[in-house]
Amino acid sequence: MRLVTVGTGTVVPDPERASACHWIEHGGVRLLVDCGAGALQGLARAGLSWGEVGHLVISHFHTDHIGEIPSLIFALRHGLEVPRQAPLAVWGPAGVERLFSAWANALGSWLTDPGFEVDIHEMRPGAVAEMGGIRVHVTETPHTEESVALRFEAGGSALGYTGDTGPSRELAEFFRGVDLLLAECSLPDELVEDNHLSPERLARLAVDAGVRRVALTHVYPQLRRFDVPELIRRAGYAGEIVMATDGLALRI
Ligand SMILES: [Zn+2]
Ligand SMILES: [Zn+2]
Numbered sequence: 001m002r003l004v005t006v007g008t009g010t011v012v013p014d015p016e017r018a019s020a021c022h023w024i025e026h027g028g029v030r031l032l033v034d035c036g037a038g039a040l041q042g043l044a045r046a047g048l049s050w051g052e053v054g055h056l057v058i059s060h061f062h063t064d065h066i067g068e069i070p071s072l073i074f075a076l077r078h079g080l081e082v083p084r085q086a087p088l089a090v091w092g093p094a095g096v097e098r099l100f101s102a103w104a105n106a107l108g109s110w111l112t113d114p115g116f117e118v119d120i121h122e123m124r125p126g127a128v129a130e131m132g133g134i135r136v137h138v139t140e141t142p143h144t145e146e147s148v149a150l151r152f153e154a155g156g157s158a159l160g161y162t163g164d165t166g167p168s169r170e171l172a173e174f175f176r177g178v179d180l181l182l183a184e185c186s187l188p189d190e191l192v193e194d195n196h197l198s199p200e201r202l203a204r205l206a207v208d209a210g211v212r213r214v215a216l217t218h219v220y221p222q223l224r225r226f227d228v229p230e231l232i233r234r235a236g237y238a239g240e241i242v243m244a245t246d247g248l249a250l251r252i
Contacts, residue, residue: 002024002249002251004022004248006022009246012221018039019063020217021068023043024159028132030054033057034066040072045246051076059148060093060164073111083115084114086116087118088118090119091121091136096122096123097122123136125138133154134152137150137151137174141162141163143164144164147165149171149174158179159252160175161181164184164196172205177211181206181213182215183202183215183217184217185198185218185232199231203235213240213242214237215242216244228241
């Protein structure tokens with residue numbers, strides 16, 4: 001698999017970091033995970049073939065993860081030189097169908113009927129979805145009522161994505177042995193609340209899960225003032241730590 005961290009920011013407007021958006025490809029499959037503000041420009045800037053996205057996966061309904069989805073569908077409808085025929089599969093937690101029909105009510109029926117098929121699938125915690133050669137496992141996270149974390153497996157490799165999450169023992173089991181954990185690391189330990197990770201919490205998760213490599217995303221400005229990898233190392237994690245930036249490409 002190839003991962004490009006398209007948007008590594010948060011809800012905070014940032015000149016260098018778009019809100020959450022990540023690109024995964026494997027063989028001919030192109031998959032977009034979350035699509036927050038700035039995602040479309042980020043895809044273009046990274047030179048990614050956004051028009052070929054086959055699967056859109058949503059971790060939860062905070063706007064820094066879904067805010068640009070209507071614009072993505074509008075771009076797929078009007079922004080391609082050759083009109084799109086291929087269906088778009090949308091995978092989201094409980095409530096995703098309600099979300100799309102509310103958007104269609106507010107913005108127009110094109111949102112769910114843009115001239116190509118939009119197939120909406122609800123992912124329940126514990127479910128396994130097949131996305132064209134990528135197998136995706138789903139589990140709940142302590143963040144919002146519907147929020148999920150994801151584990152992508154293809155070609156003998158595994159990539160974990162925390163989405164947004166508070167600390168959870170179950171997550172360590174879920175991510176056991178992944179080759180790369182793309183993890184939120186929102187706030188300093190002194191400021192973090194129950195619904196996000198901090199350097200100490202992430203170190204514990206990565207150690208407990210036996211993960212050799214971690215890529216950090218969703219880092220708020222309050223934490224970026226520090227040397228975040230150093231804080232995680234000091235908290236006991238000895239694996240490789242990558243501070244993800246917008247457009248960074250990683251092989252898994
Ligand atoms: Zn969130
Ligand atoms: Zn978020």
